[in-house]
Amino acid sequence: MEAIVNLFFIVFTFFLILKRKSLRFWSFFLGLWLFTNTLFLGKSFYVSGFLWVSYFVFVIILNVKKVRQGFSNILFKHAKKNMDRVNINIADDKIQRAILQDHSYFFQELYAIKENNLTEFDDIIFRRWGDFITHFLQGLLLSLSAGRLSNAPYTINKRYYQRFDQYCYAFSLLVDFAFFITLSKNKREKLLVVLSENLGLLSLGSAFLNYLQKTQWNEEQLSLVNQIFKMLLFEIQEKMLEVIFYFSKSKFHLFIKKIVFPYGARQKRPSSFSENDTAMTMLLPGKERERIISSLFLQAEENNEAVSDRYFDLLLKIETIQYRLRKALKEGKISGEEFVPRVTAGLAAEVITQEEADLLFGVKKLTQTHPL
Numbered sequence: 001m002e003a004i005v006n007l008f009f010i011v012f013t014f015f016l017i018l019k020r021k022s023l024r025f026w027s028f029f030l031g032l033w034l035f036t037n038t039l040f041l042g043k044s045f046y047v048s049g050f051l052w053v054s055y056f057v058f059v060i061i062l063n064v065k066k067v068r069q070g071f072s073n074i075l076f077k078h079a080k081k082n083m084d085r086v087n088i089n090i091a092d093d094k095i096q097r098a099i100l101q102d103h104s105y106f107f108q109e110l111y112a113i114k115e116n117n118l119t120e121f122d123d124i125i126f127r128r129w130g131d132f133i134t135h136f137l138q139g140l141l142l143s144l145s146a147g148r149l150s151n152a153p154y155t156i157n158k159r160y161y162q163r164f165d166q167y168c169y170a171f172s173l174l175v176d177f178a179f180f181i182t183l184s185k186n187k188r189e190k191l192l193v194v195l196s197e198n199l200g201l202l203s204l205g206s207a208f209l210n211y212l213q214k215t216q217w218n219e220e221q222l223s224l225v226n227q228i229f230k231m232l233l234f235e236i237q238e239k240m241l242e243v244i245f246y247f248s249k250s251k252f253h254l255f256i257k258k259i260v261f262p263y264g265a266r267q268k269r270p271s272s273f274s275e276n277d278t279a280m281t282m283l284l285p286g287k288e289r290e291r292i293i294s295s296l297f298l299q300a301e302e303n304n305e306a307v308s309d310r311y312f313d314l315l316l317k318i319e320t321i322q323y324r325l326r327k328a329l330k331e332g333k334i335s336g337e338e339f340v341p342r343v344t345a346g347l348a349a350e351v352i353t354q355e356e357a358d359l360l361f362g363v364k365k366l367t368q369t370h371p372l
Helices: 002-017 023-040 045-063 065-086 094-100 106-114 118-144 158-180 185-214 219-245 253-260 272-283 287-294 304-331 339-348 354-369
Strands: none
Touching: 118 158, 118 253, 158 185, 158 219, 158 253, 185 219, 219 253, 304 339, 304 354, 339 354
């Protein structure tokens, strides 16, 4: 019976998390859970007593204005101290506006601090806590599920939608923590730069997903799309780790890191094999290659596209020849750091044939005559 009741509340909580609820609603929901456990599940007197005392303390802080303002005053002084040290310019700082514009209460809090209005700050901060709790739980669920609980569209890029959704919530949490953690002015300015770079990468990824959703594309482009997303996700992860590094002297450092990356930073930089796979997709004959060639511009000639096509064919032919030369150079069979001495030495050592040497010289001459 206890397991069924608790499971019901867990499922119900999950659906509540998907909707932003006020702090008073969360307190009511918590009270309902305590009442159900006490009345129907027969919890021990000491456990129930401790939970009810904690709950009533929470309700008093939330609803008794003088008690609540005492708590708000602590936050108010801390936030004011931080703002004075950073000297935030609300009107002119476009970077900070871009980073924090999704936080509906943030600028209201800043104005209340600047005007030294504790009453207004108290009202704003407690209205915001409900959103923060919901937001925090959403971010935690997405982090624990690696984004799989995100309501992403069912497309071939669904997994990338989920990962970007996860990182967007993680970014918002980092911004929340950044405001209330004390940092020196120099560190906070550097932190804001890293946050702005992170926001730019998230915006780029979202724009790319939106572009792919509206554009007709085929599986020939899939390796290139995967490469772009993997690089973006890796760079976003690195920027978030850099943000967390600025909290290293805070007692919340480990807590923040485990919330954002509960399983560690697992996104790896795309391998060279993946990069080569992407390059081969563009070089081999097909629609993707034709699309790239048609977008290239060389010198003002009528046969630009033909020259580009010839480039790709020759590059494929000389790749194995160059590989043999590099291998022979590494093994000490030939010498020569420059192109001509290396090819000449390779020909003398019979690493390559005369025909292959002529092909290398021909491609070199072509690239000098028709530079890309």
